Amino acid sequence: MRLLRTSWPRETADAVTAAARQSTGSKEDVLAAVQLANGRWAAGTRAAVYLPSDTADADRRVGWECIERANWDSEASVLHIYETTDFGTPLRATELKVDDPGRFGQLLRERVDASIVVQRHVPLAGKRGVRIVGRRNPATTDAEVTWNIVLDKGLEPTQPGVVDAAEAALQQVRDEFGI
Template sequence: MTVAMRWPSALPDAVRAVSVDAGEKVLAGAVAADGAVLAGTALALYLVDPVGETRRVGWEQMQRADWNPDDGMLSLSEVGAFGGSRPVYRFAFEFEARFLAFLRERITSTLLLQRHVPVQGAKGLFVIARRAPGGDRAVTWLYEFEEGVDVADPEVLRAAEAALARARDEVGDL
């Protein structure tokens, strides 16, 4: 269920100036202390670094958004690829509850399935299915291991692949 949120019409000039893909419109955004700009549309988050380089990240590629009130930092992490590093972005700016709510709602809206599967005692992995907000791309299936699970163990990898295949068979193409 999607909840309609009212956003202030007065976005900062730097946010309104972000160039987004055709058919998209900036709905929310913030300017970080270092001049980086975050601009969110219905389909993606645009990250503009202080020198003007822009990175577009589809909401289905974002794993989470966390605000740390102790240091005033927003951390955004991408889903990442198995065996690779997960891109994490950190921005300092004054707390903006509505923007954080927007980020979390957009990220959560892409989540179709998240199932815990134990593989080493109670520890295990999550099988996850995500869909792009526009619905124009296939569902992305992945798994994420919990801390402490030995991902180098061939049995763990086999169990992860089997759990992923089982979930895809049970759920279908969504």
């Protein structure tokens, strides 16, 4: 008899495998998982995080390069995960109610950090500016780099010249790094 050295149920691993095969055509192994207060699970693999979807019987696959940031609110026991979105639109937020994120929280931080290829702050108006972030999936070295533009507080895409300046900053960073 082979013992599994995991702390999540086999159903979680099977659900991740099924979701991975549906979205990528390949198998992904769970590296860490956390049980939510409602009994559902969130899991992480080398390539993606699997978050509960709106339907009870499905998980949503989000590549690590699509996670902008995450933070842990210990007082509320909530893990906040923010996904990247198109420039000028609010980040997609997911709240996971958990007792302790444990190894899943560590994996989340490690994989999001590993997805960042380049990060540069470019001033646009005094000290306020734009953060240009190039990300790629850390599971493969030949993945395409995706770019995010994040404006500092006090700058809005509706302000005159901000979008043009942000796009120029993006091009400057891409040229500098040859990406």
